[in-house]
Amino acid sequence: MIDAMDKAAGLSLNDARFSARRFRPEFVEGAELCRLSVLTPANDQGLARDLRVALARRMATLNADEALIAQYDAQLAELDPSRRLSALAEGATDLAEPLATIARHVDLVTLSPIKAEESDIARLAEAGLNNPQIVALSELIAFVNFQTRVAAGLRLMRAR
Template sequence: MNDAIDKAVGLSPEEALYATRRFRPEFVQGAEQCRLSVLQPANEQGLSAELRLALACRMATLNKDAVLTADYDAQLAAVKPAPDLLALAAGETALAEPLATIARHVDLVTLTPATAQAEDIRKLEQAGLNNPQIVALSELIAFVNFQTRVAIGLRLMRSV
């Protein structure tokens, strides 16, 4: 089974790195299950699939991962999102609330996670997000940033 990380790296079953990833099948399966749970959860918690894809595209772009950016951009285009979500995905910052606060938070945690503070969560609450939405957003941020770092690392290993 090829997962989204294999796809992002361009791995095929014939490659040694593909087989190496399968030494830890729970990692491969777990990463794919995590991807599905944050992008297509059974309960969206009020964070639509379109919003989640727009944020994933934004984070992939911030992480300078052209392959994942293109993949998330294509997924987003397929669901025909509203213009504000296209702007969010494209990195715009002049957005209506709560998107502006969500974008700032995503950018902060993606680019400078060590500077995030409890006050940043309060800003999400002030923008109208409830605790389950903040947790869901945090899970999405964690996964996409994890995914980009794993893909970058595997691409480096592949180039050796």
């Protein structure tokens, strides 16, 4: 079965890279379960699916990952996002709170994670996010950036 990571990397069932991923099926399954848990969790902690997908699309754009941009665009279109979430997804910075703070945090951790500090987490709390929401946001950021790197690595293996 093709999963989201395979799609992002452009793999097909007869691709050697597809087969190579299956040497460690627990990693394939784990990545897919992680994707589902950050984008469609049983308890969204008040971070709705359309917000999560909009943020994932924003990170895909920051990482210049065209395949993931297209995947997240399709998912977002199914959710019929508000104009403000569409703007967030497309990289807008002139957003109302708490989206402005969330966007700044996502951008910082995606582009310059080494510059992230404890005060950046405090800003999320000041913008109204509670601890479970901050953890959920952090999990989303970690997964989407992981996804872009794995997909890029698999694409590079094809280019060789």
